Structures are given as structure tokens and as C-alpha cells.
Amino acid sequence: MTADDNPRILLLGAGHANLLAARGLRAALPGAAITLIDAADQATYSGMVPGHVAGHYHAADIRVDLQDFAARHAIAFLRARIVGVDPATRQVALQDGPTLPYDLAALDVGSHSAMPDIPGFASHAIPIKPLDGFAARLRQTDPASPALIIGGGVAGAEIALALHHRGARQVTVLEAGPVIAPALGPRARRHLSVALDRAAIRIVTHAQIAAVEGSAVILRDGRRIASALTVGIAGARAHAWMALTLPVDGAGFVRVTPTLQVEGWPTLFAAGDCAAMMHAPRPKAGVFAVRQAPVLAANLIASSAGRPLRRHDPQEDYLKLISLGGRCALAEWRGLTLRGMWLWRLKDRIDRRFMASLGHGARSVPPGGTVP
Structure with a gap:
């Protein structure tokens, strides 16, 4: 990507990596049009869910209001369900909504636990x-x-x-x-x-x-x-729509390079549960998404300026x-x-x-x- 002071950056999903990466993007890219998109208006922190179920935390205490989060970081928030990404045309398809173009995008939509193969x-x-x-x-x-x-x-x-x-x-x-x-x-x-x-x-x-x-x-x-x-x-199960236009591994998760770029598509990044680090496979755990965040932010910033990207090598154990x-x-x-x-x-x-x-x-x- 050539240097652009005003890139259109879409943060696709309010996963740990995208939320943490968002914090530094506005300061580094003051002219960028940055939009966070998620199907919910709140992001729930998975690490505290057992504590909430047990009664140790209030529901509001384990959630981040995404509209408020976006406002505090001077970015836009759009509540919409993502149903497709076409990296060839740099377009994101939304359910019941318009198709959005991007210059750079970071996919962090997590995984799901539905079991449609079980009757009932x-x-x-x-x-x-x-x-x-x-x-x-x-x-x-x-x-x-x-x-x-x-x-x-x-x-x-x-x-x-x-x-x-x-x-x-x-x-x-x-x-x-x-x-x-x-x-x-x-x-x-x-x-x-x-x-x-x-x-x-x-x-x-x-x-x-x-x-x-x-x-x-x-x-x-x-x-x-x-x-x-x-x-x-x-x-964890992958969202089925990702396999339609993106390179995926055997389980349907998006294949990424050591720089967290989707294989073959340098303007699209992926992190968190939805991504498969092919150079260093790891379990689906929030700790890996958290560790990906600074590299994701640095590489979005570097990509917008046409600079070399950082490599991410995750820890072996946690x-x-x-x-x-x-x-x-x-x-x-x-x-x-x-x-x-x-x-x-x-x-x-x-x-x-x-x-x-x-x-x-x-x-x-x-x-x-x-x-x-």
C-alpha cells in the first residue's frame, strides 16, 4: 500500500486485539477514517464470564460500551453484522446494510460455539x-x-x-x-x-x-x-462466511502470515480467535489476541505509511x-x-x-x- 495520510480503516469486530489496537491508531493517524464495526453494542470480556455466572461480577462490569469506547478514542462505531469480506475489491458486506470500502481492515470477529449438527x-x-x-x-x-x-x-x-x-x-x-x-x-x-x-x-x-x-x-x-x-x-468454530472469499485452514479459520496479514492480501489483517497463525499454531485463547494487539496496531500504522511491518512470534506457553x-x-x-x-x-x-x-x-x- 502506498503512503496515505487519510486511509479508510475498518476494525471488523470488537475482539480483544481490535479494541486494544484501536487505542493508538487515532494518535498515529490523525487524518484516518477509522470505524469499528460489531454486531453488538457491547463487548463482553470472556475472561470474566465465569466470575459473572458465579455471581462475583455485575453484568455491566464485564462489558465495554462500544459507542462510548469509540467516542473516547475519536473513532466511529457502526453496529452491524458482518457477513462477508472481499479482499480483492476491498469491500465489507453487512447484513441489512451497505457494502463498505476500505483501504486497510483488521478482522477480529472471534469464533462461535453453535452446534447445528445436533438435533434440537x-x-x-x-x-x-x-x-x-x-x-x-x-x-x-x-x-x-x-x-x-x-x-x-x-x-x-x-x-x-x-x-x-x-x-x-x-x-x-x-x-x-x-x-x-x-x-x-x-x-x-x-x-x-x-x-x-x-x-x-x-x-x-x-x-x-x-x-x-x-x-x-x-x-x-x-x-x-x-x-x-x-x-x-x-x-471454537469458525464463521462460515469467511471461507467463501478468504484463505482458511482446515477448521475454517483465516490463515495469516507472521505480520498478521491475511495470506495473499496485504491490506487485510486478522487476529484473535478467527485467525490461524500458520507459522505458529496456538490454541484459541484470549491471551494470544492480547499479545497480537500491539503488533496489529503497529502494522496498520506502518502499512498506511508504506513502511516495513513487524513480525509476531507468539509465546510457547502461558x-x-x-x-x-x-x-x-x-x-x-x-x-x-x-x-x-x-x-x-x-x-x-x-x-x-x-x-x-x-x-x-x-x-x-x-x-x-x-x-x-
Whole structure:
């Protein structure tokens, strides 16, 4: 791209990387027309969702008002659902809206957790992502009602423990594989299993789901498990529209180069869950999006000026802090496993710091308090 003092920059999606990158763009590019586009008017911080479900945070405290965010950073905000990007013509298609041109764009639309292949899921279950849909369903459900989690990874275990702490009388986790939380090491997995056992959370491994109904989930072996709140948390899924015009990996996520540019399209960048770093594959975790943000911002600025771009090489490992329902957490880092209330306080401080970086102050609910 040739140098342009007034480029049209579209931030496609209010993911962690785009929000953090937006902070420095206006100062570096005072003449640029910068627009943030997202389907929701608020961005929910995923790291604090288990704490909100458990009752430790108010809903408003884990969300960023995007109109306010945009105003504070002197950029525009457009609430619209993105349904396509054509990098050849530099056009973004919006549902029920106009097609928008761009000079530079950064795609950070995250992933989703819907499971359309399971009969009844769309009608009777709720995917954990998008987070705003899950939060709305949670508010409509009696806290004491039986709940069921489809997916026994770390996120599924966290939400199960949070629902138990919230007051659910019966919580079940269904895992298609042989063990829960396979991404953890054996010691951390044992600690997590102990926490689940103490909460009397039922774990069903090798689970094969036949259908989801309004008040139960039916397994293929005929078992019927009661559930008033069925939540899908079985891994990240790519938005189908991305594969129509963009290069994607085997799972449908957008392939990016070490500079976070979409392969073959230097004016389009991608970060966060929707991107696949082909030179350094990593799990879908918010920490990687946060680390991508400064490189994304620097490269958008460099691209607008025709300067060389920075390379992003993500870390090999990261600190995993797992909420255990109450104000206690489990940590795994470089083979070391720890558990305690002090780790929850550490996680709380890290999460508050992230929200503060976006200009939003999160307030914990006092122990024994209630969440509206």
C-alpha cells in the first residue's frame, strides 16, 4: 500500500486485539477514517464470564460500551453484522446494510460455539459464544434449575463450577472424549476433577448426543439428562462466511502470515480467535489476541505509511488461571500447578487491569452479595 495520510480503516469486530489496537491508531493517524464495526453494542470480556455466572461480577462490569469506547478514542462505531469480506475489491458486506470500502481492515470477529449438527440445539440450547446471547439466556433461567454443559474442556468445567456456585441443584458436563480438560497437564486435571467432585458435578465422558430437548438432553445410548439450561462450549468454530472469499485452514479459520496479514492480501489483517497463525499454531485463547494487539496496531500504522511491518512470534506457553466457582482458582504454568484463594485474587487483578486498559472499571460483588 502506498503512503496515505487519510486511509479508510475498518476494525471488523470488537475482539480483544481490535479494541486494544484501536487505542493508538487515532494518535498515529490523525487524518484516518477509522470505524469499528460489531454486531453488538457491547463487548463482553470472556475472561470474566465465569466470575459473572458465579455471581462475583455485575453484568455491566464485564462489558465495554462500544459507542462510548469509540467516542473516547475519536473513532466511529457502526453496529452491524458482518457477513462477508472481499479482499480483492476491498469491500465489507453487512447484513441489512451497505457494502463498505476500505483501504486497510483488521478482522477480529472471534469464533462461535453453535452446534447445528445436533438435533434440537438451535431451538433449545445456547452457545457460550456469542457471549451476549448466553448472558441473556442466563438471566432468563432460574438459578436453581438443572444445567448441562456440552464440552468438557477447561471453559466447560469453569462454567459448570460457576453454575453450581450460582445455585444450580444439578450440573452435568458431557465430554465426547475420554477425559475432561485434556489441554491441562495430569496434575492440574486432578485438581480440577477434585473441585468438580466436591461440587457434585456429574461428568459423562465418551458422551454421544442424540438430541437436545427443552427440558433434557438425550444421549445415543438412551439416557435422558434433565436440563433447563443447556450450554454449548465444545471448542471454537469458525464463521462460515469467511471461507467463501478468504484463505482458511482446515477448521475454517483465516490463515495469516507472521505480520498478521491475511495470506495473499496485504491490506487485510486478522487476529484473535478467527485467525490461524500458520507459522505458529496456538490454541484459541484470549491471551494470544492480547499479545497480537500491539503488533496489529503497529502494522496498520506502518502499512498506511508504506513502511516495513513487524513480525509476531507468539509465546510457547502461558499462565492458565481457572476459576473454581467460588473465589478460588487453579493455576498451571510451565509444569507448575497451584490452587488457592490468592490465585483468584490474582486473576481478579489481571482481569480488572485488562478492563481498565479499555477505559472501563470492573467492580467485584462483595462476598455474599447479589448480582442483578
